[in-house]
Amino acid sequence: MNMLTGYIEQTDGDIIIDGYNMLKKPKKAKKEIGYMPEGVPLYTELTVKEFVTYMAELKKVERKERKEKVQKIIEQTGLKDVQKKLIRNLSRGYKQRVAMAGALVGEPKILILDEPTVGLDPKQITEIRNLIKELGKTHTVILSSHILSEVSQICNKVIIINKGKLVAIDTPENLENKVSNKNCIYVTVEDLDNKMDGIKEKIEGIQKLELVESNEDGTKRYMIESKEGVDLRKILFTELAKENITIFEMKKADSTLEDAFMKIIEGGNK
Amino acid sequence: MIAVIKKELKTYFCSPVGYVFIGLFLIMFSIFFYVDVFQYSSTNFEYIFYSGATILTFITPVLTMRTIAEERKNGTEQLLLTSPLSITRMVLGKFIAATIIVVITELCTFLYFGILSFFGTPHITTALVTLFGFLLLAISYISFGILASSITENQIIAGVITIGFFILTWFLPNFSDIFTNFSLINMFSKFPTGQIDIADTVTFVTFTILCLLLTVIFMQRRKSVR
Numbered sequence: 030m031n032m033l034t035g036y037i038e039q040t041d042g043d044i045i046i047d048g049y050n051m052l053k054k055p056k057k058a059k060k061e062i063g064y065m066p067e068g069v070p071l072y073t074e075l076t077v078k079e080f081v082t083y084m085a086e087l088k089k090v091e092r093k094e095r096k097e098k099v100q101k102i103i104e105q106t107g108l109k110d111v112q113k114k115l116i117r118n119l120s121r122g123y124k125q126r127v128a129m130a131g132a133l134v135g136e137p138k139i140l141i142l143d144e145p146t147v148g149l150d151p152k153q154i155t156e157i158r159n160l161i162k163e164l165g166k167t168h169t170v171i172l173s174s175h176i177l178s179e180v181s182q183i184c185n186k187v188i189i190i191n192k193g194k195l196v197a198i199d200t201p202e203n204l205e206n207k208v209s210n211k212n213c214i215y216v217t218v219e220d221l222d223n224k225m226d227g228i229k230e231k232i233e234g235i236q237k238l239e240l241v242e243s244n245e246d247g248t249k250r251y252m253i254e255s256k257e258g259v260d261l262r263k264i265l266f267t268e269l270a271k272e273n274i275t276i277f278e279m280k281k282a283d284s285t286l287e288d289a290f291m292k293i294i295e296g297g298n299k
Numbered sequence: 300m301i302a303v304i305k306k307e308l309k310t311y312f313c314s315p316v317g318y319v320f321i322g323l324f325l326i327m328f329s330i331f332f333y334v335d336v337f338q339y340s341s342t343n344f345e346y347i348f349y350s351g352a353t354i355l356t357f358i359t360p361v362l363t364m365r366t367i368a369e370e371r372k373n374g375t376e377q378l379l380l381t382s383p384l385s386i387t388r389m390v391l392g393k394f395i396a397a398t399i400i401v402v403i404t405e406l407c408t409f410l411y412f413g414i415l416s417f418f419g420t421p422h423i424t425t426a427l428v429t430l431f432g433f434l435l436l437a438i439s440y441i442s443f444g445i446l447a448s449s450i451t452e453n454q455i456i457a458g459v460i461t462i463g464f465f466i467l468t469w470f471l472p473n474f475s476d477i478f479t480n481f482s483l484i485n486m487f488s489k490f491p492t493g494q495i496d497i498a499d500t501v502t503f504v505t506f507t508i509l510c511l512l513l514t515v516i517f518m519q520r521r522k523s524v525r
Contacts, residue, residue: 070374086302
């Protein structure tokens with residue numbers, strides 16, 4: 030991330046931003062990037078408006094358009110009410126927005142956001158996420174995050190890098206599907222007569238029946254695997270009832286991006 | 300570059316730093332003015348600047364120690380380095396902003412010149428030459444201060460390095476004559492007599508350029524080493 034934005038020089042390879050090589054034409058390449066560093070460093074002694082104007086000047090926004098553009102961005106990021114306040118006195122959520130405004134100014138084609146929602150409360154997180162989604166319509170947004178649910182919510186494409194090596198690049202849905210066990214069902218049952226083991230023979234299509242855990246209240250949780258494309262839930266429901274086994278919960282296994290991540294990373298380490 | 304100058308000046312005057320520098324200098328300057336002028340009843344404006352150079356030695360770090368060290372510590376350095384601004388321009392901007400503060404201070408000292416012209420006829424050309432020399436001394440001090448600020452994250456360390464270096468160059472000639480030509484304050488001492496020494500002028504300017512260049516190189520190296 031630091032290398033992409035030109036903060037550190039790369040150790041190997043080339044960085045090409047919108048056709049400009051970062052080493053050879055740093056000015057043009059950097060102009061296409063809006064960067065919001067992790068931990069939101071800001072000039073706390075300036076007011077919001079002064080800061081955004083300064084960033085606009087640094088990014089060489091034309092003098093004539095500057096005032097107008099700064100005002101537009103301040104409105105876009107919802108900072109209009111606080112634009113005359115010192116950044117020092119703002120809350121964390123607002124600071125995040127100010128940093129976002131700083132990255133947005135100068136109309137960069139690419140926005141790079143490093144951990145944009147760290148340290149915010151749930152309301153601020155949703156606000157920032159919506160803002161990012163909004164920006165995603167007009168900009169290329171590159172976002173780094175450790176919160177994977179956030180990633181699967183916002184992003185169209187996920188890149189997983191493990192120890193400096195690219196291990197996966199795909200849409201979040203595809204990644205989730207890759208590791209998901211579609212033919213897996215979890216049932217929690219109360220099985221007083223211990224008939225559950227016999228079920229496997231009774232229902233055709235069960236490939237595997239496994240006890241996952243026994244709960245304290247006497248219920249047991251099983252994992253049932255079937256052949257591909259067969260949905261066993263309906264049969265299970267009727268058959269278990271016949272056997273006098275009460276179903277407390279029945280759930281089709283779905284996987285999250287987290288599972289996908291773990292699987293991919295583990296696979297890479299082996 | 301103008302953006303950086305504007306922002307730096309804003310910081311100097313939004314925080315106490317700018318006022319502390321100018322105020323402290325003028326207070327000390329007034330004391331020396333009183334001692335030199337009233338007690339010896341001389342109307343020599345230039346000679347106060349010998350003391351002025353001493354004051355400058357101690358208060359330059361006030362201006363320079365935060366310039367780069369603070370940016371690095373707060374992480375705002377990232378904003379600068381990832382913007383389309385080159386490092387050279389950034390350093391130059393900071394240098395020029397600090398120099399402007401010194402120029403403002405020098406303009407304030409004209410007040411004392413006015414007071415003196417009530418009682419006698421101080422020599423205007425000599426005064427201007429002195430101010431010119433003083434500015435040369437100031438830019439070499441500032442450039443070294445910025446260099447010190449660029450090698451550390453800690454403002455205090457930057458300040459101490461700066462003062463330490465100045466005092467060293469000041470007192471070294473006392474140990475051996477070899478160092479006479481290395482003493483920045485000594486070089487300044489010819490200006491209040493009314494002569495512009497070309498050799499000294501060149502030395503001041505080269506020293507300044509050298510320090511700024513080293514600052515740029517240090518920052519560039521940090522980029523690739525980290």
